[in-house]
Amino acid sequence: MQSDHTPRIFSRGSFIVHHYSTIGSTSDALKAIPDAPEFLCIVADEQTAGRGRRTRSWHSSPGDGLYLSVLFRPDAGSEKITLLSLLAAVAVAETLSELGLQRIDVKWPNDVMCGDRKICGILVEGASSGSGDMRLIVGIGINLNHHGFPDDLVSTATSFLIETGRNVPVDEVRDRLLDRLQIWYGRWCAGKWSGILDRWRELSSYAKGKRVIVTLDDSLINGETAGLTDSGALIVKTDSGELRTILAGEVSSLREEAR
Amino acid sequence: MKNTERSNKRAPGGGSSTSGSPSSTKKADPVENIGLAEIKELIQLVSENQFNEFELERGNFRLRLRKGGGREGYDDLISPSVVIENRQVESRPSTAVATPAVDPVHVVEEEKLHIIASPIVGTFYRSPSPTADQFVKLGDQVEAGKTLCIIEAMKLMNEIQSDASGTIAKIFVDNGHPVEYGQPLFGIKL
Numbered sequence: 122m123q124s125d126h127t128p129r130i131f132s133r134g135s136f137i138v139h140h141y142s143t144i145g146s147t148s149d150a151l152k153a154i155p156d157a158p159e160f161l162c163i164v165a166d167e168q169t170a171g172r173g174r175r176t177r178s179w180h181s182s183p184g185d186g187l188y189l190s191v192l193f194r195p196d197a198g199s200e201k202i203t204l205l206s207l208l209a210a211v212a213v214a215e216t217l218s219e220l221g222l223q224r225i226d227v228k229w230p231n232d233v234m235c236g237d238r239k240i241c242g243i244l245v246e247g248a249s250s251g252s253g254d255m256r257l258i259v260g261i262g263i264n265l266n267h268h269g270f271p272d273d274l275v276s277t278a279t280s281f282l283i284e285t286g287r288n289v290p291v292d293e294v295r296d297r298l299l300d301r302l303q304i305w306y307g308r309w310c311a312g313k314w315s316g317i318l319d320r321w322r323e324l325s326s327y328a329k330g331k332r333v334i335v336t337l338d339d340s341l342i343n344g345e346t347a348g349l350t351d352s353g354a355l356i357v358k359t360d361s362g363e364l365r366t367i368l369a370g371e372v373s374s375l376r377e378e379a380r
Numbered sequence: 381m382k383n384t385e386r387s388n389k390r391a392p393g394g395g396s397s398t399s400g401s402p403s404s405t406k407k408a409d410p411v412e413n414i415g416l417a418e419i420k421e422l423i424q425l426v427s428e429n430q431f432n433e434f435e436l437e438r439g440n441f442r443l444r445l446r447k448g449g450g451r452e453g454y455d456d457l458i459s460p461s462v463v464i465e466n467r468q469v470e471s472r473p474s475t476a477v478a479t480p481a482v483d484p485v486h487v488v489e490e491e492k493l494h495i496i497a498s499p500i501v502g503t504f505y506r507s508p509s510p511t512a513d514q515f516v517k518l519g520d521q522v523e524a525g526k527t528l529c530i531i532e533a534m535k536l537m538n539e540i541q542s543d544a545s546g547t548i549a550k551i552f553v554d555n556g557h558p559v560e561y562g563q564p565l566f567g568i569k570l
Contacts, residue, residue: 197499198499200500200561202500202536202538203502203534203536204534205536206533206534206535206536207534230535231534231535243535244537245535245536246536246537246538246539247536247537247538247539248527248539248541249499249538249540249541250524250525250541255538257536338556352533352534353534354533354534368501368502368503368532368533368534368558369502369503369532369533369534369535
């Protein structure tokens, strides 16, 4: 077993991987390295302070999941920077599909689902002063070999093991995912943005015609999804017929909401 | 909301200067907000003619253009009495105010603020989570590199860092509100 402070270091494609046994949060660890090079990746068998959007905690039990953060340094001025958030979900969905997972869905913008239960959460954090390149940390948590979940998650979360009945080697998922991320990030850098959006639409039932509720900070929107904008924002046709462009907020299918 | 920003800007080379202040004694004329284009015309007029000083007052808006002010004029500008109360001025990004800085006469409408603008479209958050402390407050001293806010779009949380050191003099957007690409977020007094 690795000590907490001594990562195993190796490379995978363009990535330099630092693999820890235990860490607070892989994204926080990456953030703490100010001059980290692009493609630096931190992986941990266990996170003691894993977190999601707006600092919500993320359940990260030891050895059951893949907890990984990678650093990209895209051009801060790119209007398509937000596509990197959708791109990460595409990479995860393809990885899990390659490994035999069925019923994969992507909930806008980047929750990877199996049916209507979440199997992977992604949090993308950027830091920029508006010019030059930006530090973009893509944090990914995938539930792989979990037998079950705490009570508050049991109805909304699932794992590769629960869905397929078999364990999957975490390191294999890590390597396949890094390969996929490298391919899709390469496409983003080459300006192949429509390919990213097209692939997302193929993988997601939320792209069009899905009944959803969007929870904003101070209101709810009921409606039906009606496509994506070029920057990956979700277009929702409200029940009153108005088209709303959703940039932030929690999207739930009506079925989820009924639980 | 009332804009109580003090204003100062200098033309390159420290030529002439102008200042604006609210009218406190003028009778209550119908308020006509003066436009940027109109100010530019006035600057041109003063530049090309023999006036040393020109003053215009409309409603609660007063504009004074003065040639050859030098350092003394500049000091006048940052005195506390220089206050603009004009809603139209507030809604205009102060970066735009720099445009009419025609040498040797220069208009001052807002305090010389370094503007931090949004690099993306998204939702503006002043704290890392709903229950956490705000990154910065009005009056805070910040160093370059300090995180000022988060803009969220497509679950990409973009921490916007200051590219200058100074004091937070203006916060243009309320927490949780949408922002456009290039929209001013903070004004920093350098």
